[in-house]
Amino acid sequence: MIILKDLTKVFELNKNNKTVAVNSVNLEIKESELIVLKGASGSGKSTILSLIAGLSKPTTGEVVIGENRVSKLPDNFASLFRRENIGFIFQKYNLIPTLSVSENILVPLIPQNPSNLEAKEILKRVMKKFKIEHKKDEIVKNLSGGEQQRVAIARSQVNNPNIIIADEPTANLDKELSLHFIEILRELKNDGKTIIVATHDPLFFDLDFVDRVIEVSNGEIL
């Protein structure tokens, strides 16, 4: 269970310039639920995701995931928690363009220093699942948008996280690739993952396997 308790995030650029990006948000997300956060640009979706992941700290309120009060964890514990529990899929993929597909997918494992055999097995599992095995030695910048997306998804799954956070995952994809991404999402949902997608792509709003579409406006949940 992920619980957001009266969560507020204020960005203070200077004394006269404050943005309330998230305003008193309360939300409970059950295990294996798929939630879509929908809202216009600037409504606060990405900020909510980064608070859930412990990438930033709330101004007030808290985030609790399972037994962990994520928003109260010191940074090094928060990053450990993230590494073990959360997979990220970003709009711009955040891949390293000059590295190969396999090298990019293995990046999240670097802190764990796995044996070659372990790394090979994990690579095989995720590349097969997300159908990118045939490109394993290709440099990422030579891949199409859809292929880069699959590398990013494969990378998000190397630690087999139980929570997946996707921020505008289809923003750079055409309709066909977006529909393909949605099929991957359906699979991840069937695997029992808890998934939170922030998007303004209408393709996500009537899917039969989405549990809830939650509208965010001006930092508040409607």
Ligand SMILES: Nc1ncnc2c1ncn2[C@@H]1O[C@H](COP(=O)(O)OP(=O)(O)OP(=O)(O)O)[C@@H](O)[C@H]1O
């Ligand atoms: N680091 C920051 N410093 C100052 N203001 C910020 C920061 N991050 C976000 N904001 C502001 O907080 C508000 C919410 O931004 P956020 O990125 O969460 O919206 P969003 O709904 O994800 O938008 P988009 O769909 O464009 O990504 C915006 O007004 C934004 O300008």
